[in-house]
Amino acid sequence: MSIQMDGPRLFGHGAQLALAVVMAAVLLPASLQSVRVSGVSTPWVLALTLALLALHGCVATARRWPIPSFAIGALGCAVLLVAPDIDGVTDFSESSRYSPVLLPSVLCFFALLYAVSAHTTPPWPTAALGVGLAGSLLTLARLWEFTAAPIEAWAWWLLLSTTAFGGTTAAWALGRYRATRAAWTSQLAERAAADERRRIAREMHDVVAHSLAVMVSHAEAGRLVVPNSPERATEILTTIADAGREALTEMRGLLGVLRDDSASTEPQPGLVDLPALVERVRATGVEVELSMDDRLRTTPAVGLTIYRVVQEALTNVTRHAGRRPRARVSLTTVGAEIEVRVTNSGTATESTGTGKGLIGMRERVDAVGGTLAAGPTGDGWIVEVRVPC
Incomplete structure (x- = not known):
């Protein structure tokens, strides 16, 4: 049975790269356009653009490097959080301004949180959840005076808090579920492998112990009998050879199963x-x-x-x-x-x-x-x- 080890891959998993491409295609154009017409100074435009690109880039690398990707993504969200209000194509009214933390690309943070929760070991998932909840609280504080929403204030705050805290908790919980399921599957595989090792050990013990006992018994008998009855040497040696041949046949069949041979093997005794x-x-x-x-x-x-x-x-x-x-x-x-x-x-x-x-x-x-x-x-x-x- 051959085992092939996968070599290192830049993005760790093709599905992660596909997710990054889809999120960039859907979210990034609107976010960059909003920054381009934001009306803020050039350094802030550059900082916001780099933060958005970093967020989407980290989604692509989150499967292979979850902790560094999450850290860079969280730093990018922090830049969006502290940046000055901007004007953009997603304005609710012509004169309104809003925080860059409301840009669509911020949703990438949930993907990064999921990656840390699913693909790292404690205490990193818990630490990432703490960062996410703290970021949600800071986001609500940053948007406390944002009143340009086209809905009632209470409904707006309910929607915003549910999205921030609910999305953070859901992403983390989904990641932990995947990690738990992967660990459970791994334990099942290890248990199956241990059971198979015990089965093989039983087969080898039964085949070898019985055959060797027969061979040793005949060899001991031959040592005592042959000097006085040389004519029995052929009979004793034939029995020893038959026992050894049977053991080899059974062991060959057992090893053939281990090698996953396609060739037919002898049926098991019954x-x-x-x-x-x-x-x-x-x-x-x-x-x-x-x-x-x-x-x-x-x-x-x-x-x-x-x-x-x-x-x-x-x-x-x-x-x-x-x-x-x-x-x-x-x-x-x-x-x-x-x-x-x-x-x-x-x-x-x-x-x-x-x-x-x-x-x-x-x-x-x-x-x-x-x-x-x-x-x-x-x-x-x-x-x-x-x-x-």
């Missing part, structure tokens, strides 16, 4: 493979009795779970049951469930395991909605599993 599994364990010297109904049917996922549970249980018998181990595997149908019991008896040896095999079995059974119970008996160990058919 109920029909249990007799062959038992035969391999018998070849190691363990007396195993298998009892199962040939008519048992279940889903591939449940079949794989049963196979791996039996495989792990028999592997533990091979490794820890000591001399003359005996095991019994039974599969029966109990209502709408399949009951799997693996019992063994023998002289127990000191275990050097980590318990991960039992943890892996429990995780497998839980994943298909089943239950698992395991523990010692009078002369051995029992593993009992119930899974839905």
Whole structure:
């Protein structure tokens, strides 16, 4: 599975650039025209023009550099706030004058506030909200004596305060919603990746532990048997080779899934493979009795779970049951469930395991909605599993 990392982009995201272009096309011409015919001194015309251009430019860079863009945009709004009143094409009457903070381009501030709220970590979103609310309050103070609105004074102040404080709060809240949703999505992805790692670890443990247990058992037996019975060397080596070959086949299939190979892989083992599994364990010297109904049917996922549970249980018998181990595997149908019991008896040896095999079995059974119970008996160990058919 290949992972491609995106290189640095000037604007961080194409949608941000598109937003900046749309806002500039809609808002900037009227704002610049108002400044051009504003009737203020040339330095103020230059300062207002630069402030407007900075506001729109910061919208384009807000996704990549949210904090610097917001700071420059807030400074531009401050210039509009302290500038002298202007005349312009948006006058309500021919003789009225108004503050440049009412120019349409001031709406860019909301986009900048959203960018900081959505794409930065605390305390920057809270600080940006504080700047926005303070700016809204200063705007109302700056416009306190503005009475040229073509509506009633109370309606004008209600509209102005709602736009200033409501717009600031809404932009900030939308940004925080996006940030929270992105964090939640990231946590889901991390959880899915962790679950997949655990699944792969279980598969590798089951494949490797079982195959190595069979191979080691035969190698130990061969070391003792071959000097006195050389004719059995071929049989023992063949069993070791078969166990290694099976492990390689299963591992190749598992790694093929990890590489996202398009080539077909071997199917996962299931109920029909249990007799062959038992035969391999018998070849190691363990007396195993298998009892199962040939008519048992279940889903591939449940079949794989049963196979791996039996495989792990028999592997533990091979490794820890000591001399003359005996095991019994039974599969029966109990209502709408399949009951799997693996019992063994023998002289127990000191275990050097980590318990991960039992943890892996429990995780497998839980994943298909089943239950698992395991523990010692009078002369051995029992593993009992119930899974839905």
